[in-house]
Each structure stands twice: as C-alpha cells, then as structure tokens.
Amino acid sequence: MTTLWSGRFDGAPDRDAFEFGVSFGFDRRLFDEDVTASISWARALGAAGVLPLAEADQIETTLKQLLERGRSDPAFINGADEDIHSFVERVLVERIGDAGRRLHTGRSRNEQVSLDLRLYLMRHIPLLQRGVAGVVAALTAQAESAGEALMPAFTHFRAAQPVLVAHFFLAHVAALRRDHQRLAGARADADALTLGSGAIAGTSYAIDVEFLARDLGFSRVVANSIDASSDRDFAASFQFACALTMVHLSRLAEDLIILCGEGHHFFELSDALSTGSSMMPQKKNPDPLELVRGKTGRAIGHLMAMLTTLKGLPSGYNKDLQEDKQAVFDAEDTLAGSLAAVRAVVRGLTLDREQAARAASGMLLATDVADYLVRRGLPFRRAHEVVGGLVRKLLAEGREFQSLSAKEWRAVSELFDADIAAFVTPKASVAAKRTPQSTAPAAVERVLADVRAWLDENNRRR
Numbered sequence: 001m002t003t004l005w006s007g008r009f010d011g012a013p014d015r016d017a018f019e020f021g022v023s024f025g026f027d028r029r030l031f032d033e034d035v036t037a038s039i040s041w042a043r044a045l046g047a048a049g050v051l052p053l054a055e056a057d058q059i060e061t062t063l064k065q066l067l068e069r070g071r072s073d074p075a076f077i078n079g080a081d082e083d084i085h086s087f088v089e090r091v092l093v094e095r096i097g098d099a100g101r102r103l104h105t106g107r108s109r110n111e112q113v114s115l116d117l118r119l120y121l122m123r124h125i126p127l128l129q130r131g132v133a134g135v136v137a138a139l140t141a142q143a144e145s146a147g148e149a150l151m152p153a154f155t156h157f158r159a160a161q162p163v164l165v166a167h168f169f170l171a172h173v174a175a176l177r178r179d180h181q182r183l184a185g186a187r188a189d190a191d192a193l194t195l196g197s198g199a200i201a202g203t204s205y206a207i208d209v210e211f212l213a214r215d216l217g218f219s220r221v222v223a224n225s226i227d228a229s230s231d232r233d234f235a236a237s238f239q240f241a242c243a244l245t246m247v248h249l250s251r252l253a254e255d256l257i258i259l260c261g262e263g264h265h266f267f268e269l270s271d272a273l274s275t276g277s278s279m280m281p282q283k284k285n286p287d288p289l290e291l292v293r294g295k296t297g298r299a300i301g302h303l304m305a306m307l308t309t310l311k312g313l314p315s316g317y318n319k320d321l322q323e324d325k326q327a328v329f330d331a332e333d334t335l336a337g338s339l340a341a342v343r344a345v346v347r348g349l350t351l352d353r354e355q356a357a358r359a360a361s362g363m364l365l366a367t368d369v370a371d372y373l374v375r376r377g378l379p380f381r382r383a384h385e386v387v388g389g390l391v392r393k394l395l396a397e398g399r400e401f402q403s404l405s406a407k408e409w410r411a412v413s414e415l416f417d418a419d420i421a422a423f424v425t426p427k428a429s430v431a432a433k434r435t436p437q438s439t440a441p442a443a444v445e446r447v448l449a450d451v452r453a454w455l456d457e458n459n460r461r462r
C-alpha cells in the first residue's frame with residue numbers, strides 16, 4: 001500500500017496503526033463531493049496557468065468518468081486506501097499517470113476534507129428539511145381533519161384547559177418549523193469555500209478562489225486559512241440542529257405514546273405501524289415512536305462528542321477532526337429515519353372524538369368560571385378563591401359544574417346569573433380565547449392557513 005505521504009518514510013507504516021487511522025470505510029460517503037471539488041480545482045489550476053490547459057482538461061474528463069462510475073456502481077469506491085482523497089487520486093493516476101499526479105498541486109487534504117463535508121451538508125440538509133416539512137404536512141392534515149374537535153391540554157401532565165385538537169397538532173408544527181429554519185442556518189454555516197487555504201498558511205499559486213466558490217455553489221470564501229483547517233463549527237451547528245429536531249420528534253412521540261394508550265385514548269395508532277407482544281396476545285405497542293424517543297439519545301450524543309472533540313484542539317488541522325464524519329453521518333441517518341417514521345405514524349392516527357372531548361370537560365373549566373366572575377367585576381385573586389372553594393365542594397360531592405342549579409350558583413356568589421351555564425362548556429372555553437396564539441377556533445384557522453401557505457411555498461421551491 002502506498003500512501004500520499006510515503007516518501008518521507010524509510011519503511012511501510014505499522015499495519016495496525018495504519019488501519020487505526022484509515023477513514024475510507026466511512027468517508028467514502030464523500031466520494032461525490034470529493035470528485036466534484038477536484039474537478040473545480042483542476043479548472044482553477046488550469047485557469048491560473050499552473051497546469052497546461054490540456055492537462056487540466058484531461059484531469060477533468062477523467063474525474064467526470066470516475067464520478068459517473070462511482071454513482072452507478074458504488075462497489076467501485078473500494079480499496080485499501082487511507083481515505084477518500086487517497087482513493088480518488090490513486091484511481092486518477094492509474095488512468096492518466098503524471099497528469100493525475102499534478103492534481104494535488106497547491107492543495108492539502110486539510111482544506112479538502114472540510115470542503116467535502118461542507119459541500120455534503122449543503123447538498124443533504126435540504127433533504128432533511130424536506131423530511132421535516134413532510135412531518136409538518138402530516139400534522140397539518142390531522143389538524144385540518146380534526147376541525148373543532150376538543151381535547152384537554154396538560155400542565156404538569158394534569159388536565160389543564162380545553163383546547164382544539166388542531167391546536168395540539170399545530171403546537172408540534174411550531175417546533176418543527178423552527179427546526180426547518182435551524183437546519184437552514186446550519187446550511188448557511190457550511191456555505192464557505194475552504195480551498196486556497198492550503199495546509200494552514202494559504203497557497204502560493206494564484207488560484208481564483210472566487211471562481212472556485214461560484215463553480216462549487218458556495219456563496220463565500222473563508223476568512224482565514226488557519227481557522228479554515230480547524231473549523232468544524234458548521235458540523236456542530238448541523239448536529240445541534242439534528243439533536244434539537246430529534247428532541248422535538250421525541251416529545252411528539254412521547255405525547256402520542258401516552259395519548260394513544262389506554263389511560264387516555266384520544267387517538268388510535270394504525271395497526272400497520274404498531275407491533276404485538278410475543279407473549280401477551282392483547283398488546284399493541286407503539287414501537288416506532290419508542291424508537292424515535294430512544295434514538296434521540298444518539299443524536300444528542302453526537303453533538304456532545306463533536307463539541308468534546310473540538311474543545312482541546314490547538315489551531316490548525318489535527319487528526320482528531322477525522323471524528324467529525326461518523327457523527328455527522330449518523331446524525332443525518334438517525335434524523336432522516338425518524339422523520340419518515342413519525343410522518344407515517346402521524347398520518348395513520350385516528351382521532352377518538354368522543355373520548356377526547358369527554359376528557360376536555362369537568363374541572364378543567366374552573367378558569368372559565370373564574371373569568372366569568374372577573375368580567376362581573378370581582379378581582380381575579382378573589383374569583384380564584386371563590387371558584388377554588390366551589391371545586392373543593394364539587395370534588396367532595398363527586399359532582400361537576402354542569403350539575404349546579406341556578407340557586408346553587410347564586411349561593412356561591414351573587415354575581416352568577418342564569419347565563420353561567422352557557423360559559424361553562426369546553427366549546428365556550430376555547431371560543432372565549434382572544435389572542436392570536438390561543439386555541440380560539442378563528443385564531444387556529446389563521447395559523448393553519450399560514451402553515452398551509454408555508455408548505456405550498458416549500459413545495460414550489462423544490
């Protein structure tokens with residue numbers, strides 16, 4: 001095995017140590033980006049007069065053939081090479097000899113590996129964003145078909161106040177839209193050309209880096225060559241965006257695991273997306289949701305691993321940075337798989353309207369009773385006390401607000417008129433809300449319209 005650096009050494013490297021340092025097993029995933037970037041580099045070398053144009057052309061043509069080959073036959077990207085960069089150079093030299101040996105002029109793997117990963121993320125983040133939009137679309141469809149169906153919302157996981165089922169789904173949409181935005185931010189962090197940085201100090205050939213940036217689809221060039229070889233902020237940003245998206249999927253999964261279960265049963269999971277038990281014949285388990293919740297630990301772990309790898313590194317490239325790739329790839333795979341699973345589960349949910357509405361009634365309406373007294377002039381703190389006393393009495397007697405006669409209401413407070421009964425229903429409770437972010441049906445409808453427009457806009461831009 002010859003390496004890109006064997007000239008410096010008398011003998012072959014220690015086999016185990018070499019194997020320990022090999023990254024080709026996982027960085028072969030950067031094949032497309034590595035070859036694409038090398039094609040641009042060859043053009044830039046030609047344009048700068050470093051290579052005769054004919055030779056630059058020959059390199060470009062051959063790299064394009066390799067690109068085709070690797071795309072159609074992934075098994076081609078294989079060998080005892082140290083890493084993807086060594087592989088591409090080896091097969092290029094095998095085909096065109098010395099012209100291939102000129103490609104690495106003025107360039108270092110330090111800038112190349114960062115460039116490849118940046119390009120990879122710029123290409124792949126939009127796919128994850130599409131996955132996020134897919135879950136948003138599924139949640140939005142559920143919100144639409146729920147119409148004005150009611151359910152309780154929880155605080156401290158105790159039933160708190162009635163809300164529209166649509167409002168619940170749109171709560172998760174709100175978080176996922178932030179994730180979509182955060183992924184766009186991670187993509188923007190990756191969007192800087194590192195070529196021209198050399199190993200650490202820059203390059204002594206008159207490379208037109210602005211041309212290279214344009215040619216490869218970057219909107220800017222890095223500001224400093226030392227920073228360029230050390231910087232993996234873009235990878236950490238990506239991992240943070242993945243980890244937080246996973247956290248949101250996990251919380252949605254947790255909500256659904258509980259709300260589909262026997263204790264609540266506001267929704268029923270599709271049979272096709274549930275699993276049974278090997279022993280208990282009655283079981284219908286929400287495995288995909290549990291797996292999403294479980295895999296979230298992995299995504300968070302990758303972010304911690306990346307930050308920990310970076311924290312002690314001196315400036316410039318250090319081999320520690322090779323650890324960035326597996327973490328990035330696994331975060332990507334974990335998120336992509338989880339997005340698809342959650343989308344399918346959400347699409348397959350069936351709402352149990354009666355069960356959800358029943359749970360939205362009863363003592364949950366206590367705040368509405370207090371608000372009634374406030375509208376009639378009682379200070380809120382006093383109203384809270386009065387209604388608190390009433391709740392205590394009703395609980396002791398096993399009764400609900402709706403069972404109180406006009407006379408009984410009066411006995412609690414003179415301020416209660418005959419119309420109180422009309423205020424103490426879940427439907428009246430949601431209708432009474434006034435703010436744009438509230439569960440008032442008109443407000444929810446406006447948010448739904450906004451999400452629909454956002455989804456359309458996303459579809460158009462694809």
Ligand code: ARG
Pocket residue numbers: 023027083109110113317319321322323
């Ligand atoms: N496989 C290496 C990595 O992933 C490529 C860069 C190697 N650079 C070097 N100076 N050894 O980081």
